[in-house]
Amino acid sequence: MLIDSHCHLDFEDFGAEVPEVVARAHQAGVGGMITICTHVSKFAQVVAVADKFAAQNVWCSVGIHPHHAAEPAEQTTAAHILELAKHLRVVGIGECGLDYYYEHSPKAEQQACFEMQLQVALEADLPVIIHSREADDDTIRILRAAGSKLRGVMHCFSGTRRLAEAALEIGFFISLSGILTFNKSQDLRDIARDVPLDRLLVETDSPYLAPVPLRGKRNEPAFTVHTAAKLAEVKGMSADELARLTTANFFTLFNKAKLA
Ligand SMILES: [Zn+2]
Numbered sequence: 070m071l072i073d074s075h076c077h078l079d080f081e082d083f084g085a086e087v088p089e090v091v092a093r094a095h096q097a098g099v100g101g102m103i104t105i106c107t108h109v110s111k112f113a114q115v116v117a118v119a120d121k122f123a124a125q126n127v128w129c130s131v132g133i134h135p136h137h138a139a140e141p142a143e144q145t146t147a148a149h150i151l152e153l154a155k156h157l158r159v160v161g162i163g164e165c166g167l168d169y170y171y172e173h174s175p176k177a178e179q180q181a182c183f184e185m186q187l188q189v190a191l192e193a194d195l196p197v198i199i200h201s202r203e204a205d206d207d208t209i210r211i212l213r214a215a216g217s218k219l220r221g222v223m224h225c226f227s228g229t230r231r232l233a234e235a236a237l238e239i240g241f242f243i244s245l246s247g248i249l250t251f252n253k254s255q256d257l258r259d260i261a262r263d264v265p266l267d268r269l270l271v272e273t274d275s276p277y278l279a280p281v282p283l284r285g286k287r288n289e290p291a292f293t294v295h296t297a298a299k300l301a302e303v304k305g306m307s308a309d310e311l312a313r314l315t316t317a318n319f320f321t322l323f324n325k326a327k328l329a
């Protein structure tokens with residue numbers, strides 16, 4: 070069984086199709102998934118999906134994506150997020166981090182929002198789900214400053230070897246998405262080859278980034294199998310072995326997630 074460690078089932082792209090999307094995941098052997106929060110103001114919709122599909126092992130997170138760090142609706146306190154994180158279905162904090170590629174929010178606001186969520190994660194004793202794009206130095210600096218009790222995952226990893234090494238050094242996991250399957254991603258496959266087996270996760274980041282051979286389509290959790298197959302090839306192991314390993318890693322990191 071595989072777990073999709075990162076998808077966005079509340080996004081409009083899925084519309085009323087979520088029951089079918091979750092059913093197709095299970096049919097494909099993807100027996101659980103975290104639907105990831107991007108707007109704390111929309112947490113109610115996110116947790117509603119996790120509640121509705123609790124029997125299908127859908128969990129959720131709570132947090133603010135760096136794109137939205139400066140939006141008025143997302144201005145909140147650590148205490149508020151901490152309160153929301155007490156919900157039974159919430160297994161992680163985020164996604165949070167820095168995105169200097171799009172820079173939809175000013176860097177200073179992104180950093181403050183990121184640091185606040187790391188403090189929430191520490192206080193809640195939950196893992197953080199990190200989004201980092203073109204922001205290696207600040208991501209590494211802020212993660213290190215949060216201290217050694219912090220645990221989490223670099224989601225949809227597509228960064229530099231330096232970022233991967235820094236994340237591994239502080240005990241973080243590395244999650245690979247469909248980007249791993251793209252032709253142009255040889256550098257990423259080389260990095261993935263060197264990530265220790267006990268630090269690997271897989272995800273879709275759906276509805277975005279459908280893996281080859283479905284590239285360009287709307288992505289969904291069932292497609293985790295294609296990324297996992299590529300990762301198994303990169304690691305020189307069977308698909309079954311890779312599934313066992315990444316699923317065990319998932320429950321090590323997301324230890325609040327319990328199978329139904
Ligand atoms: Zn992200």
Ligand SMILES: [Zn+2]
Nearest residue numbers: 075105164274
């Ligand atoms: Zn995401």
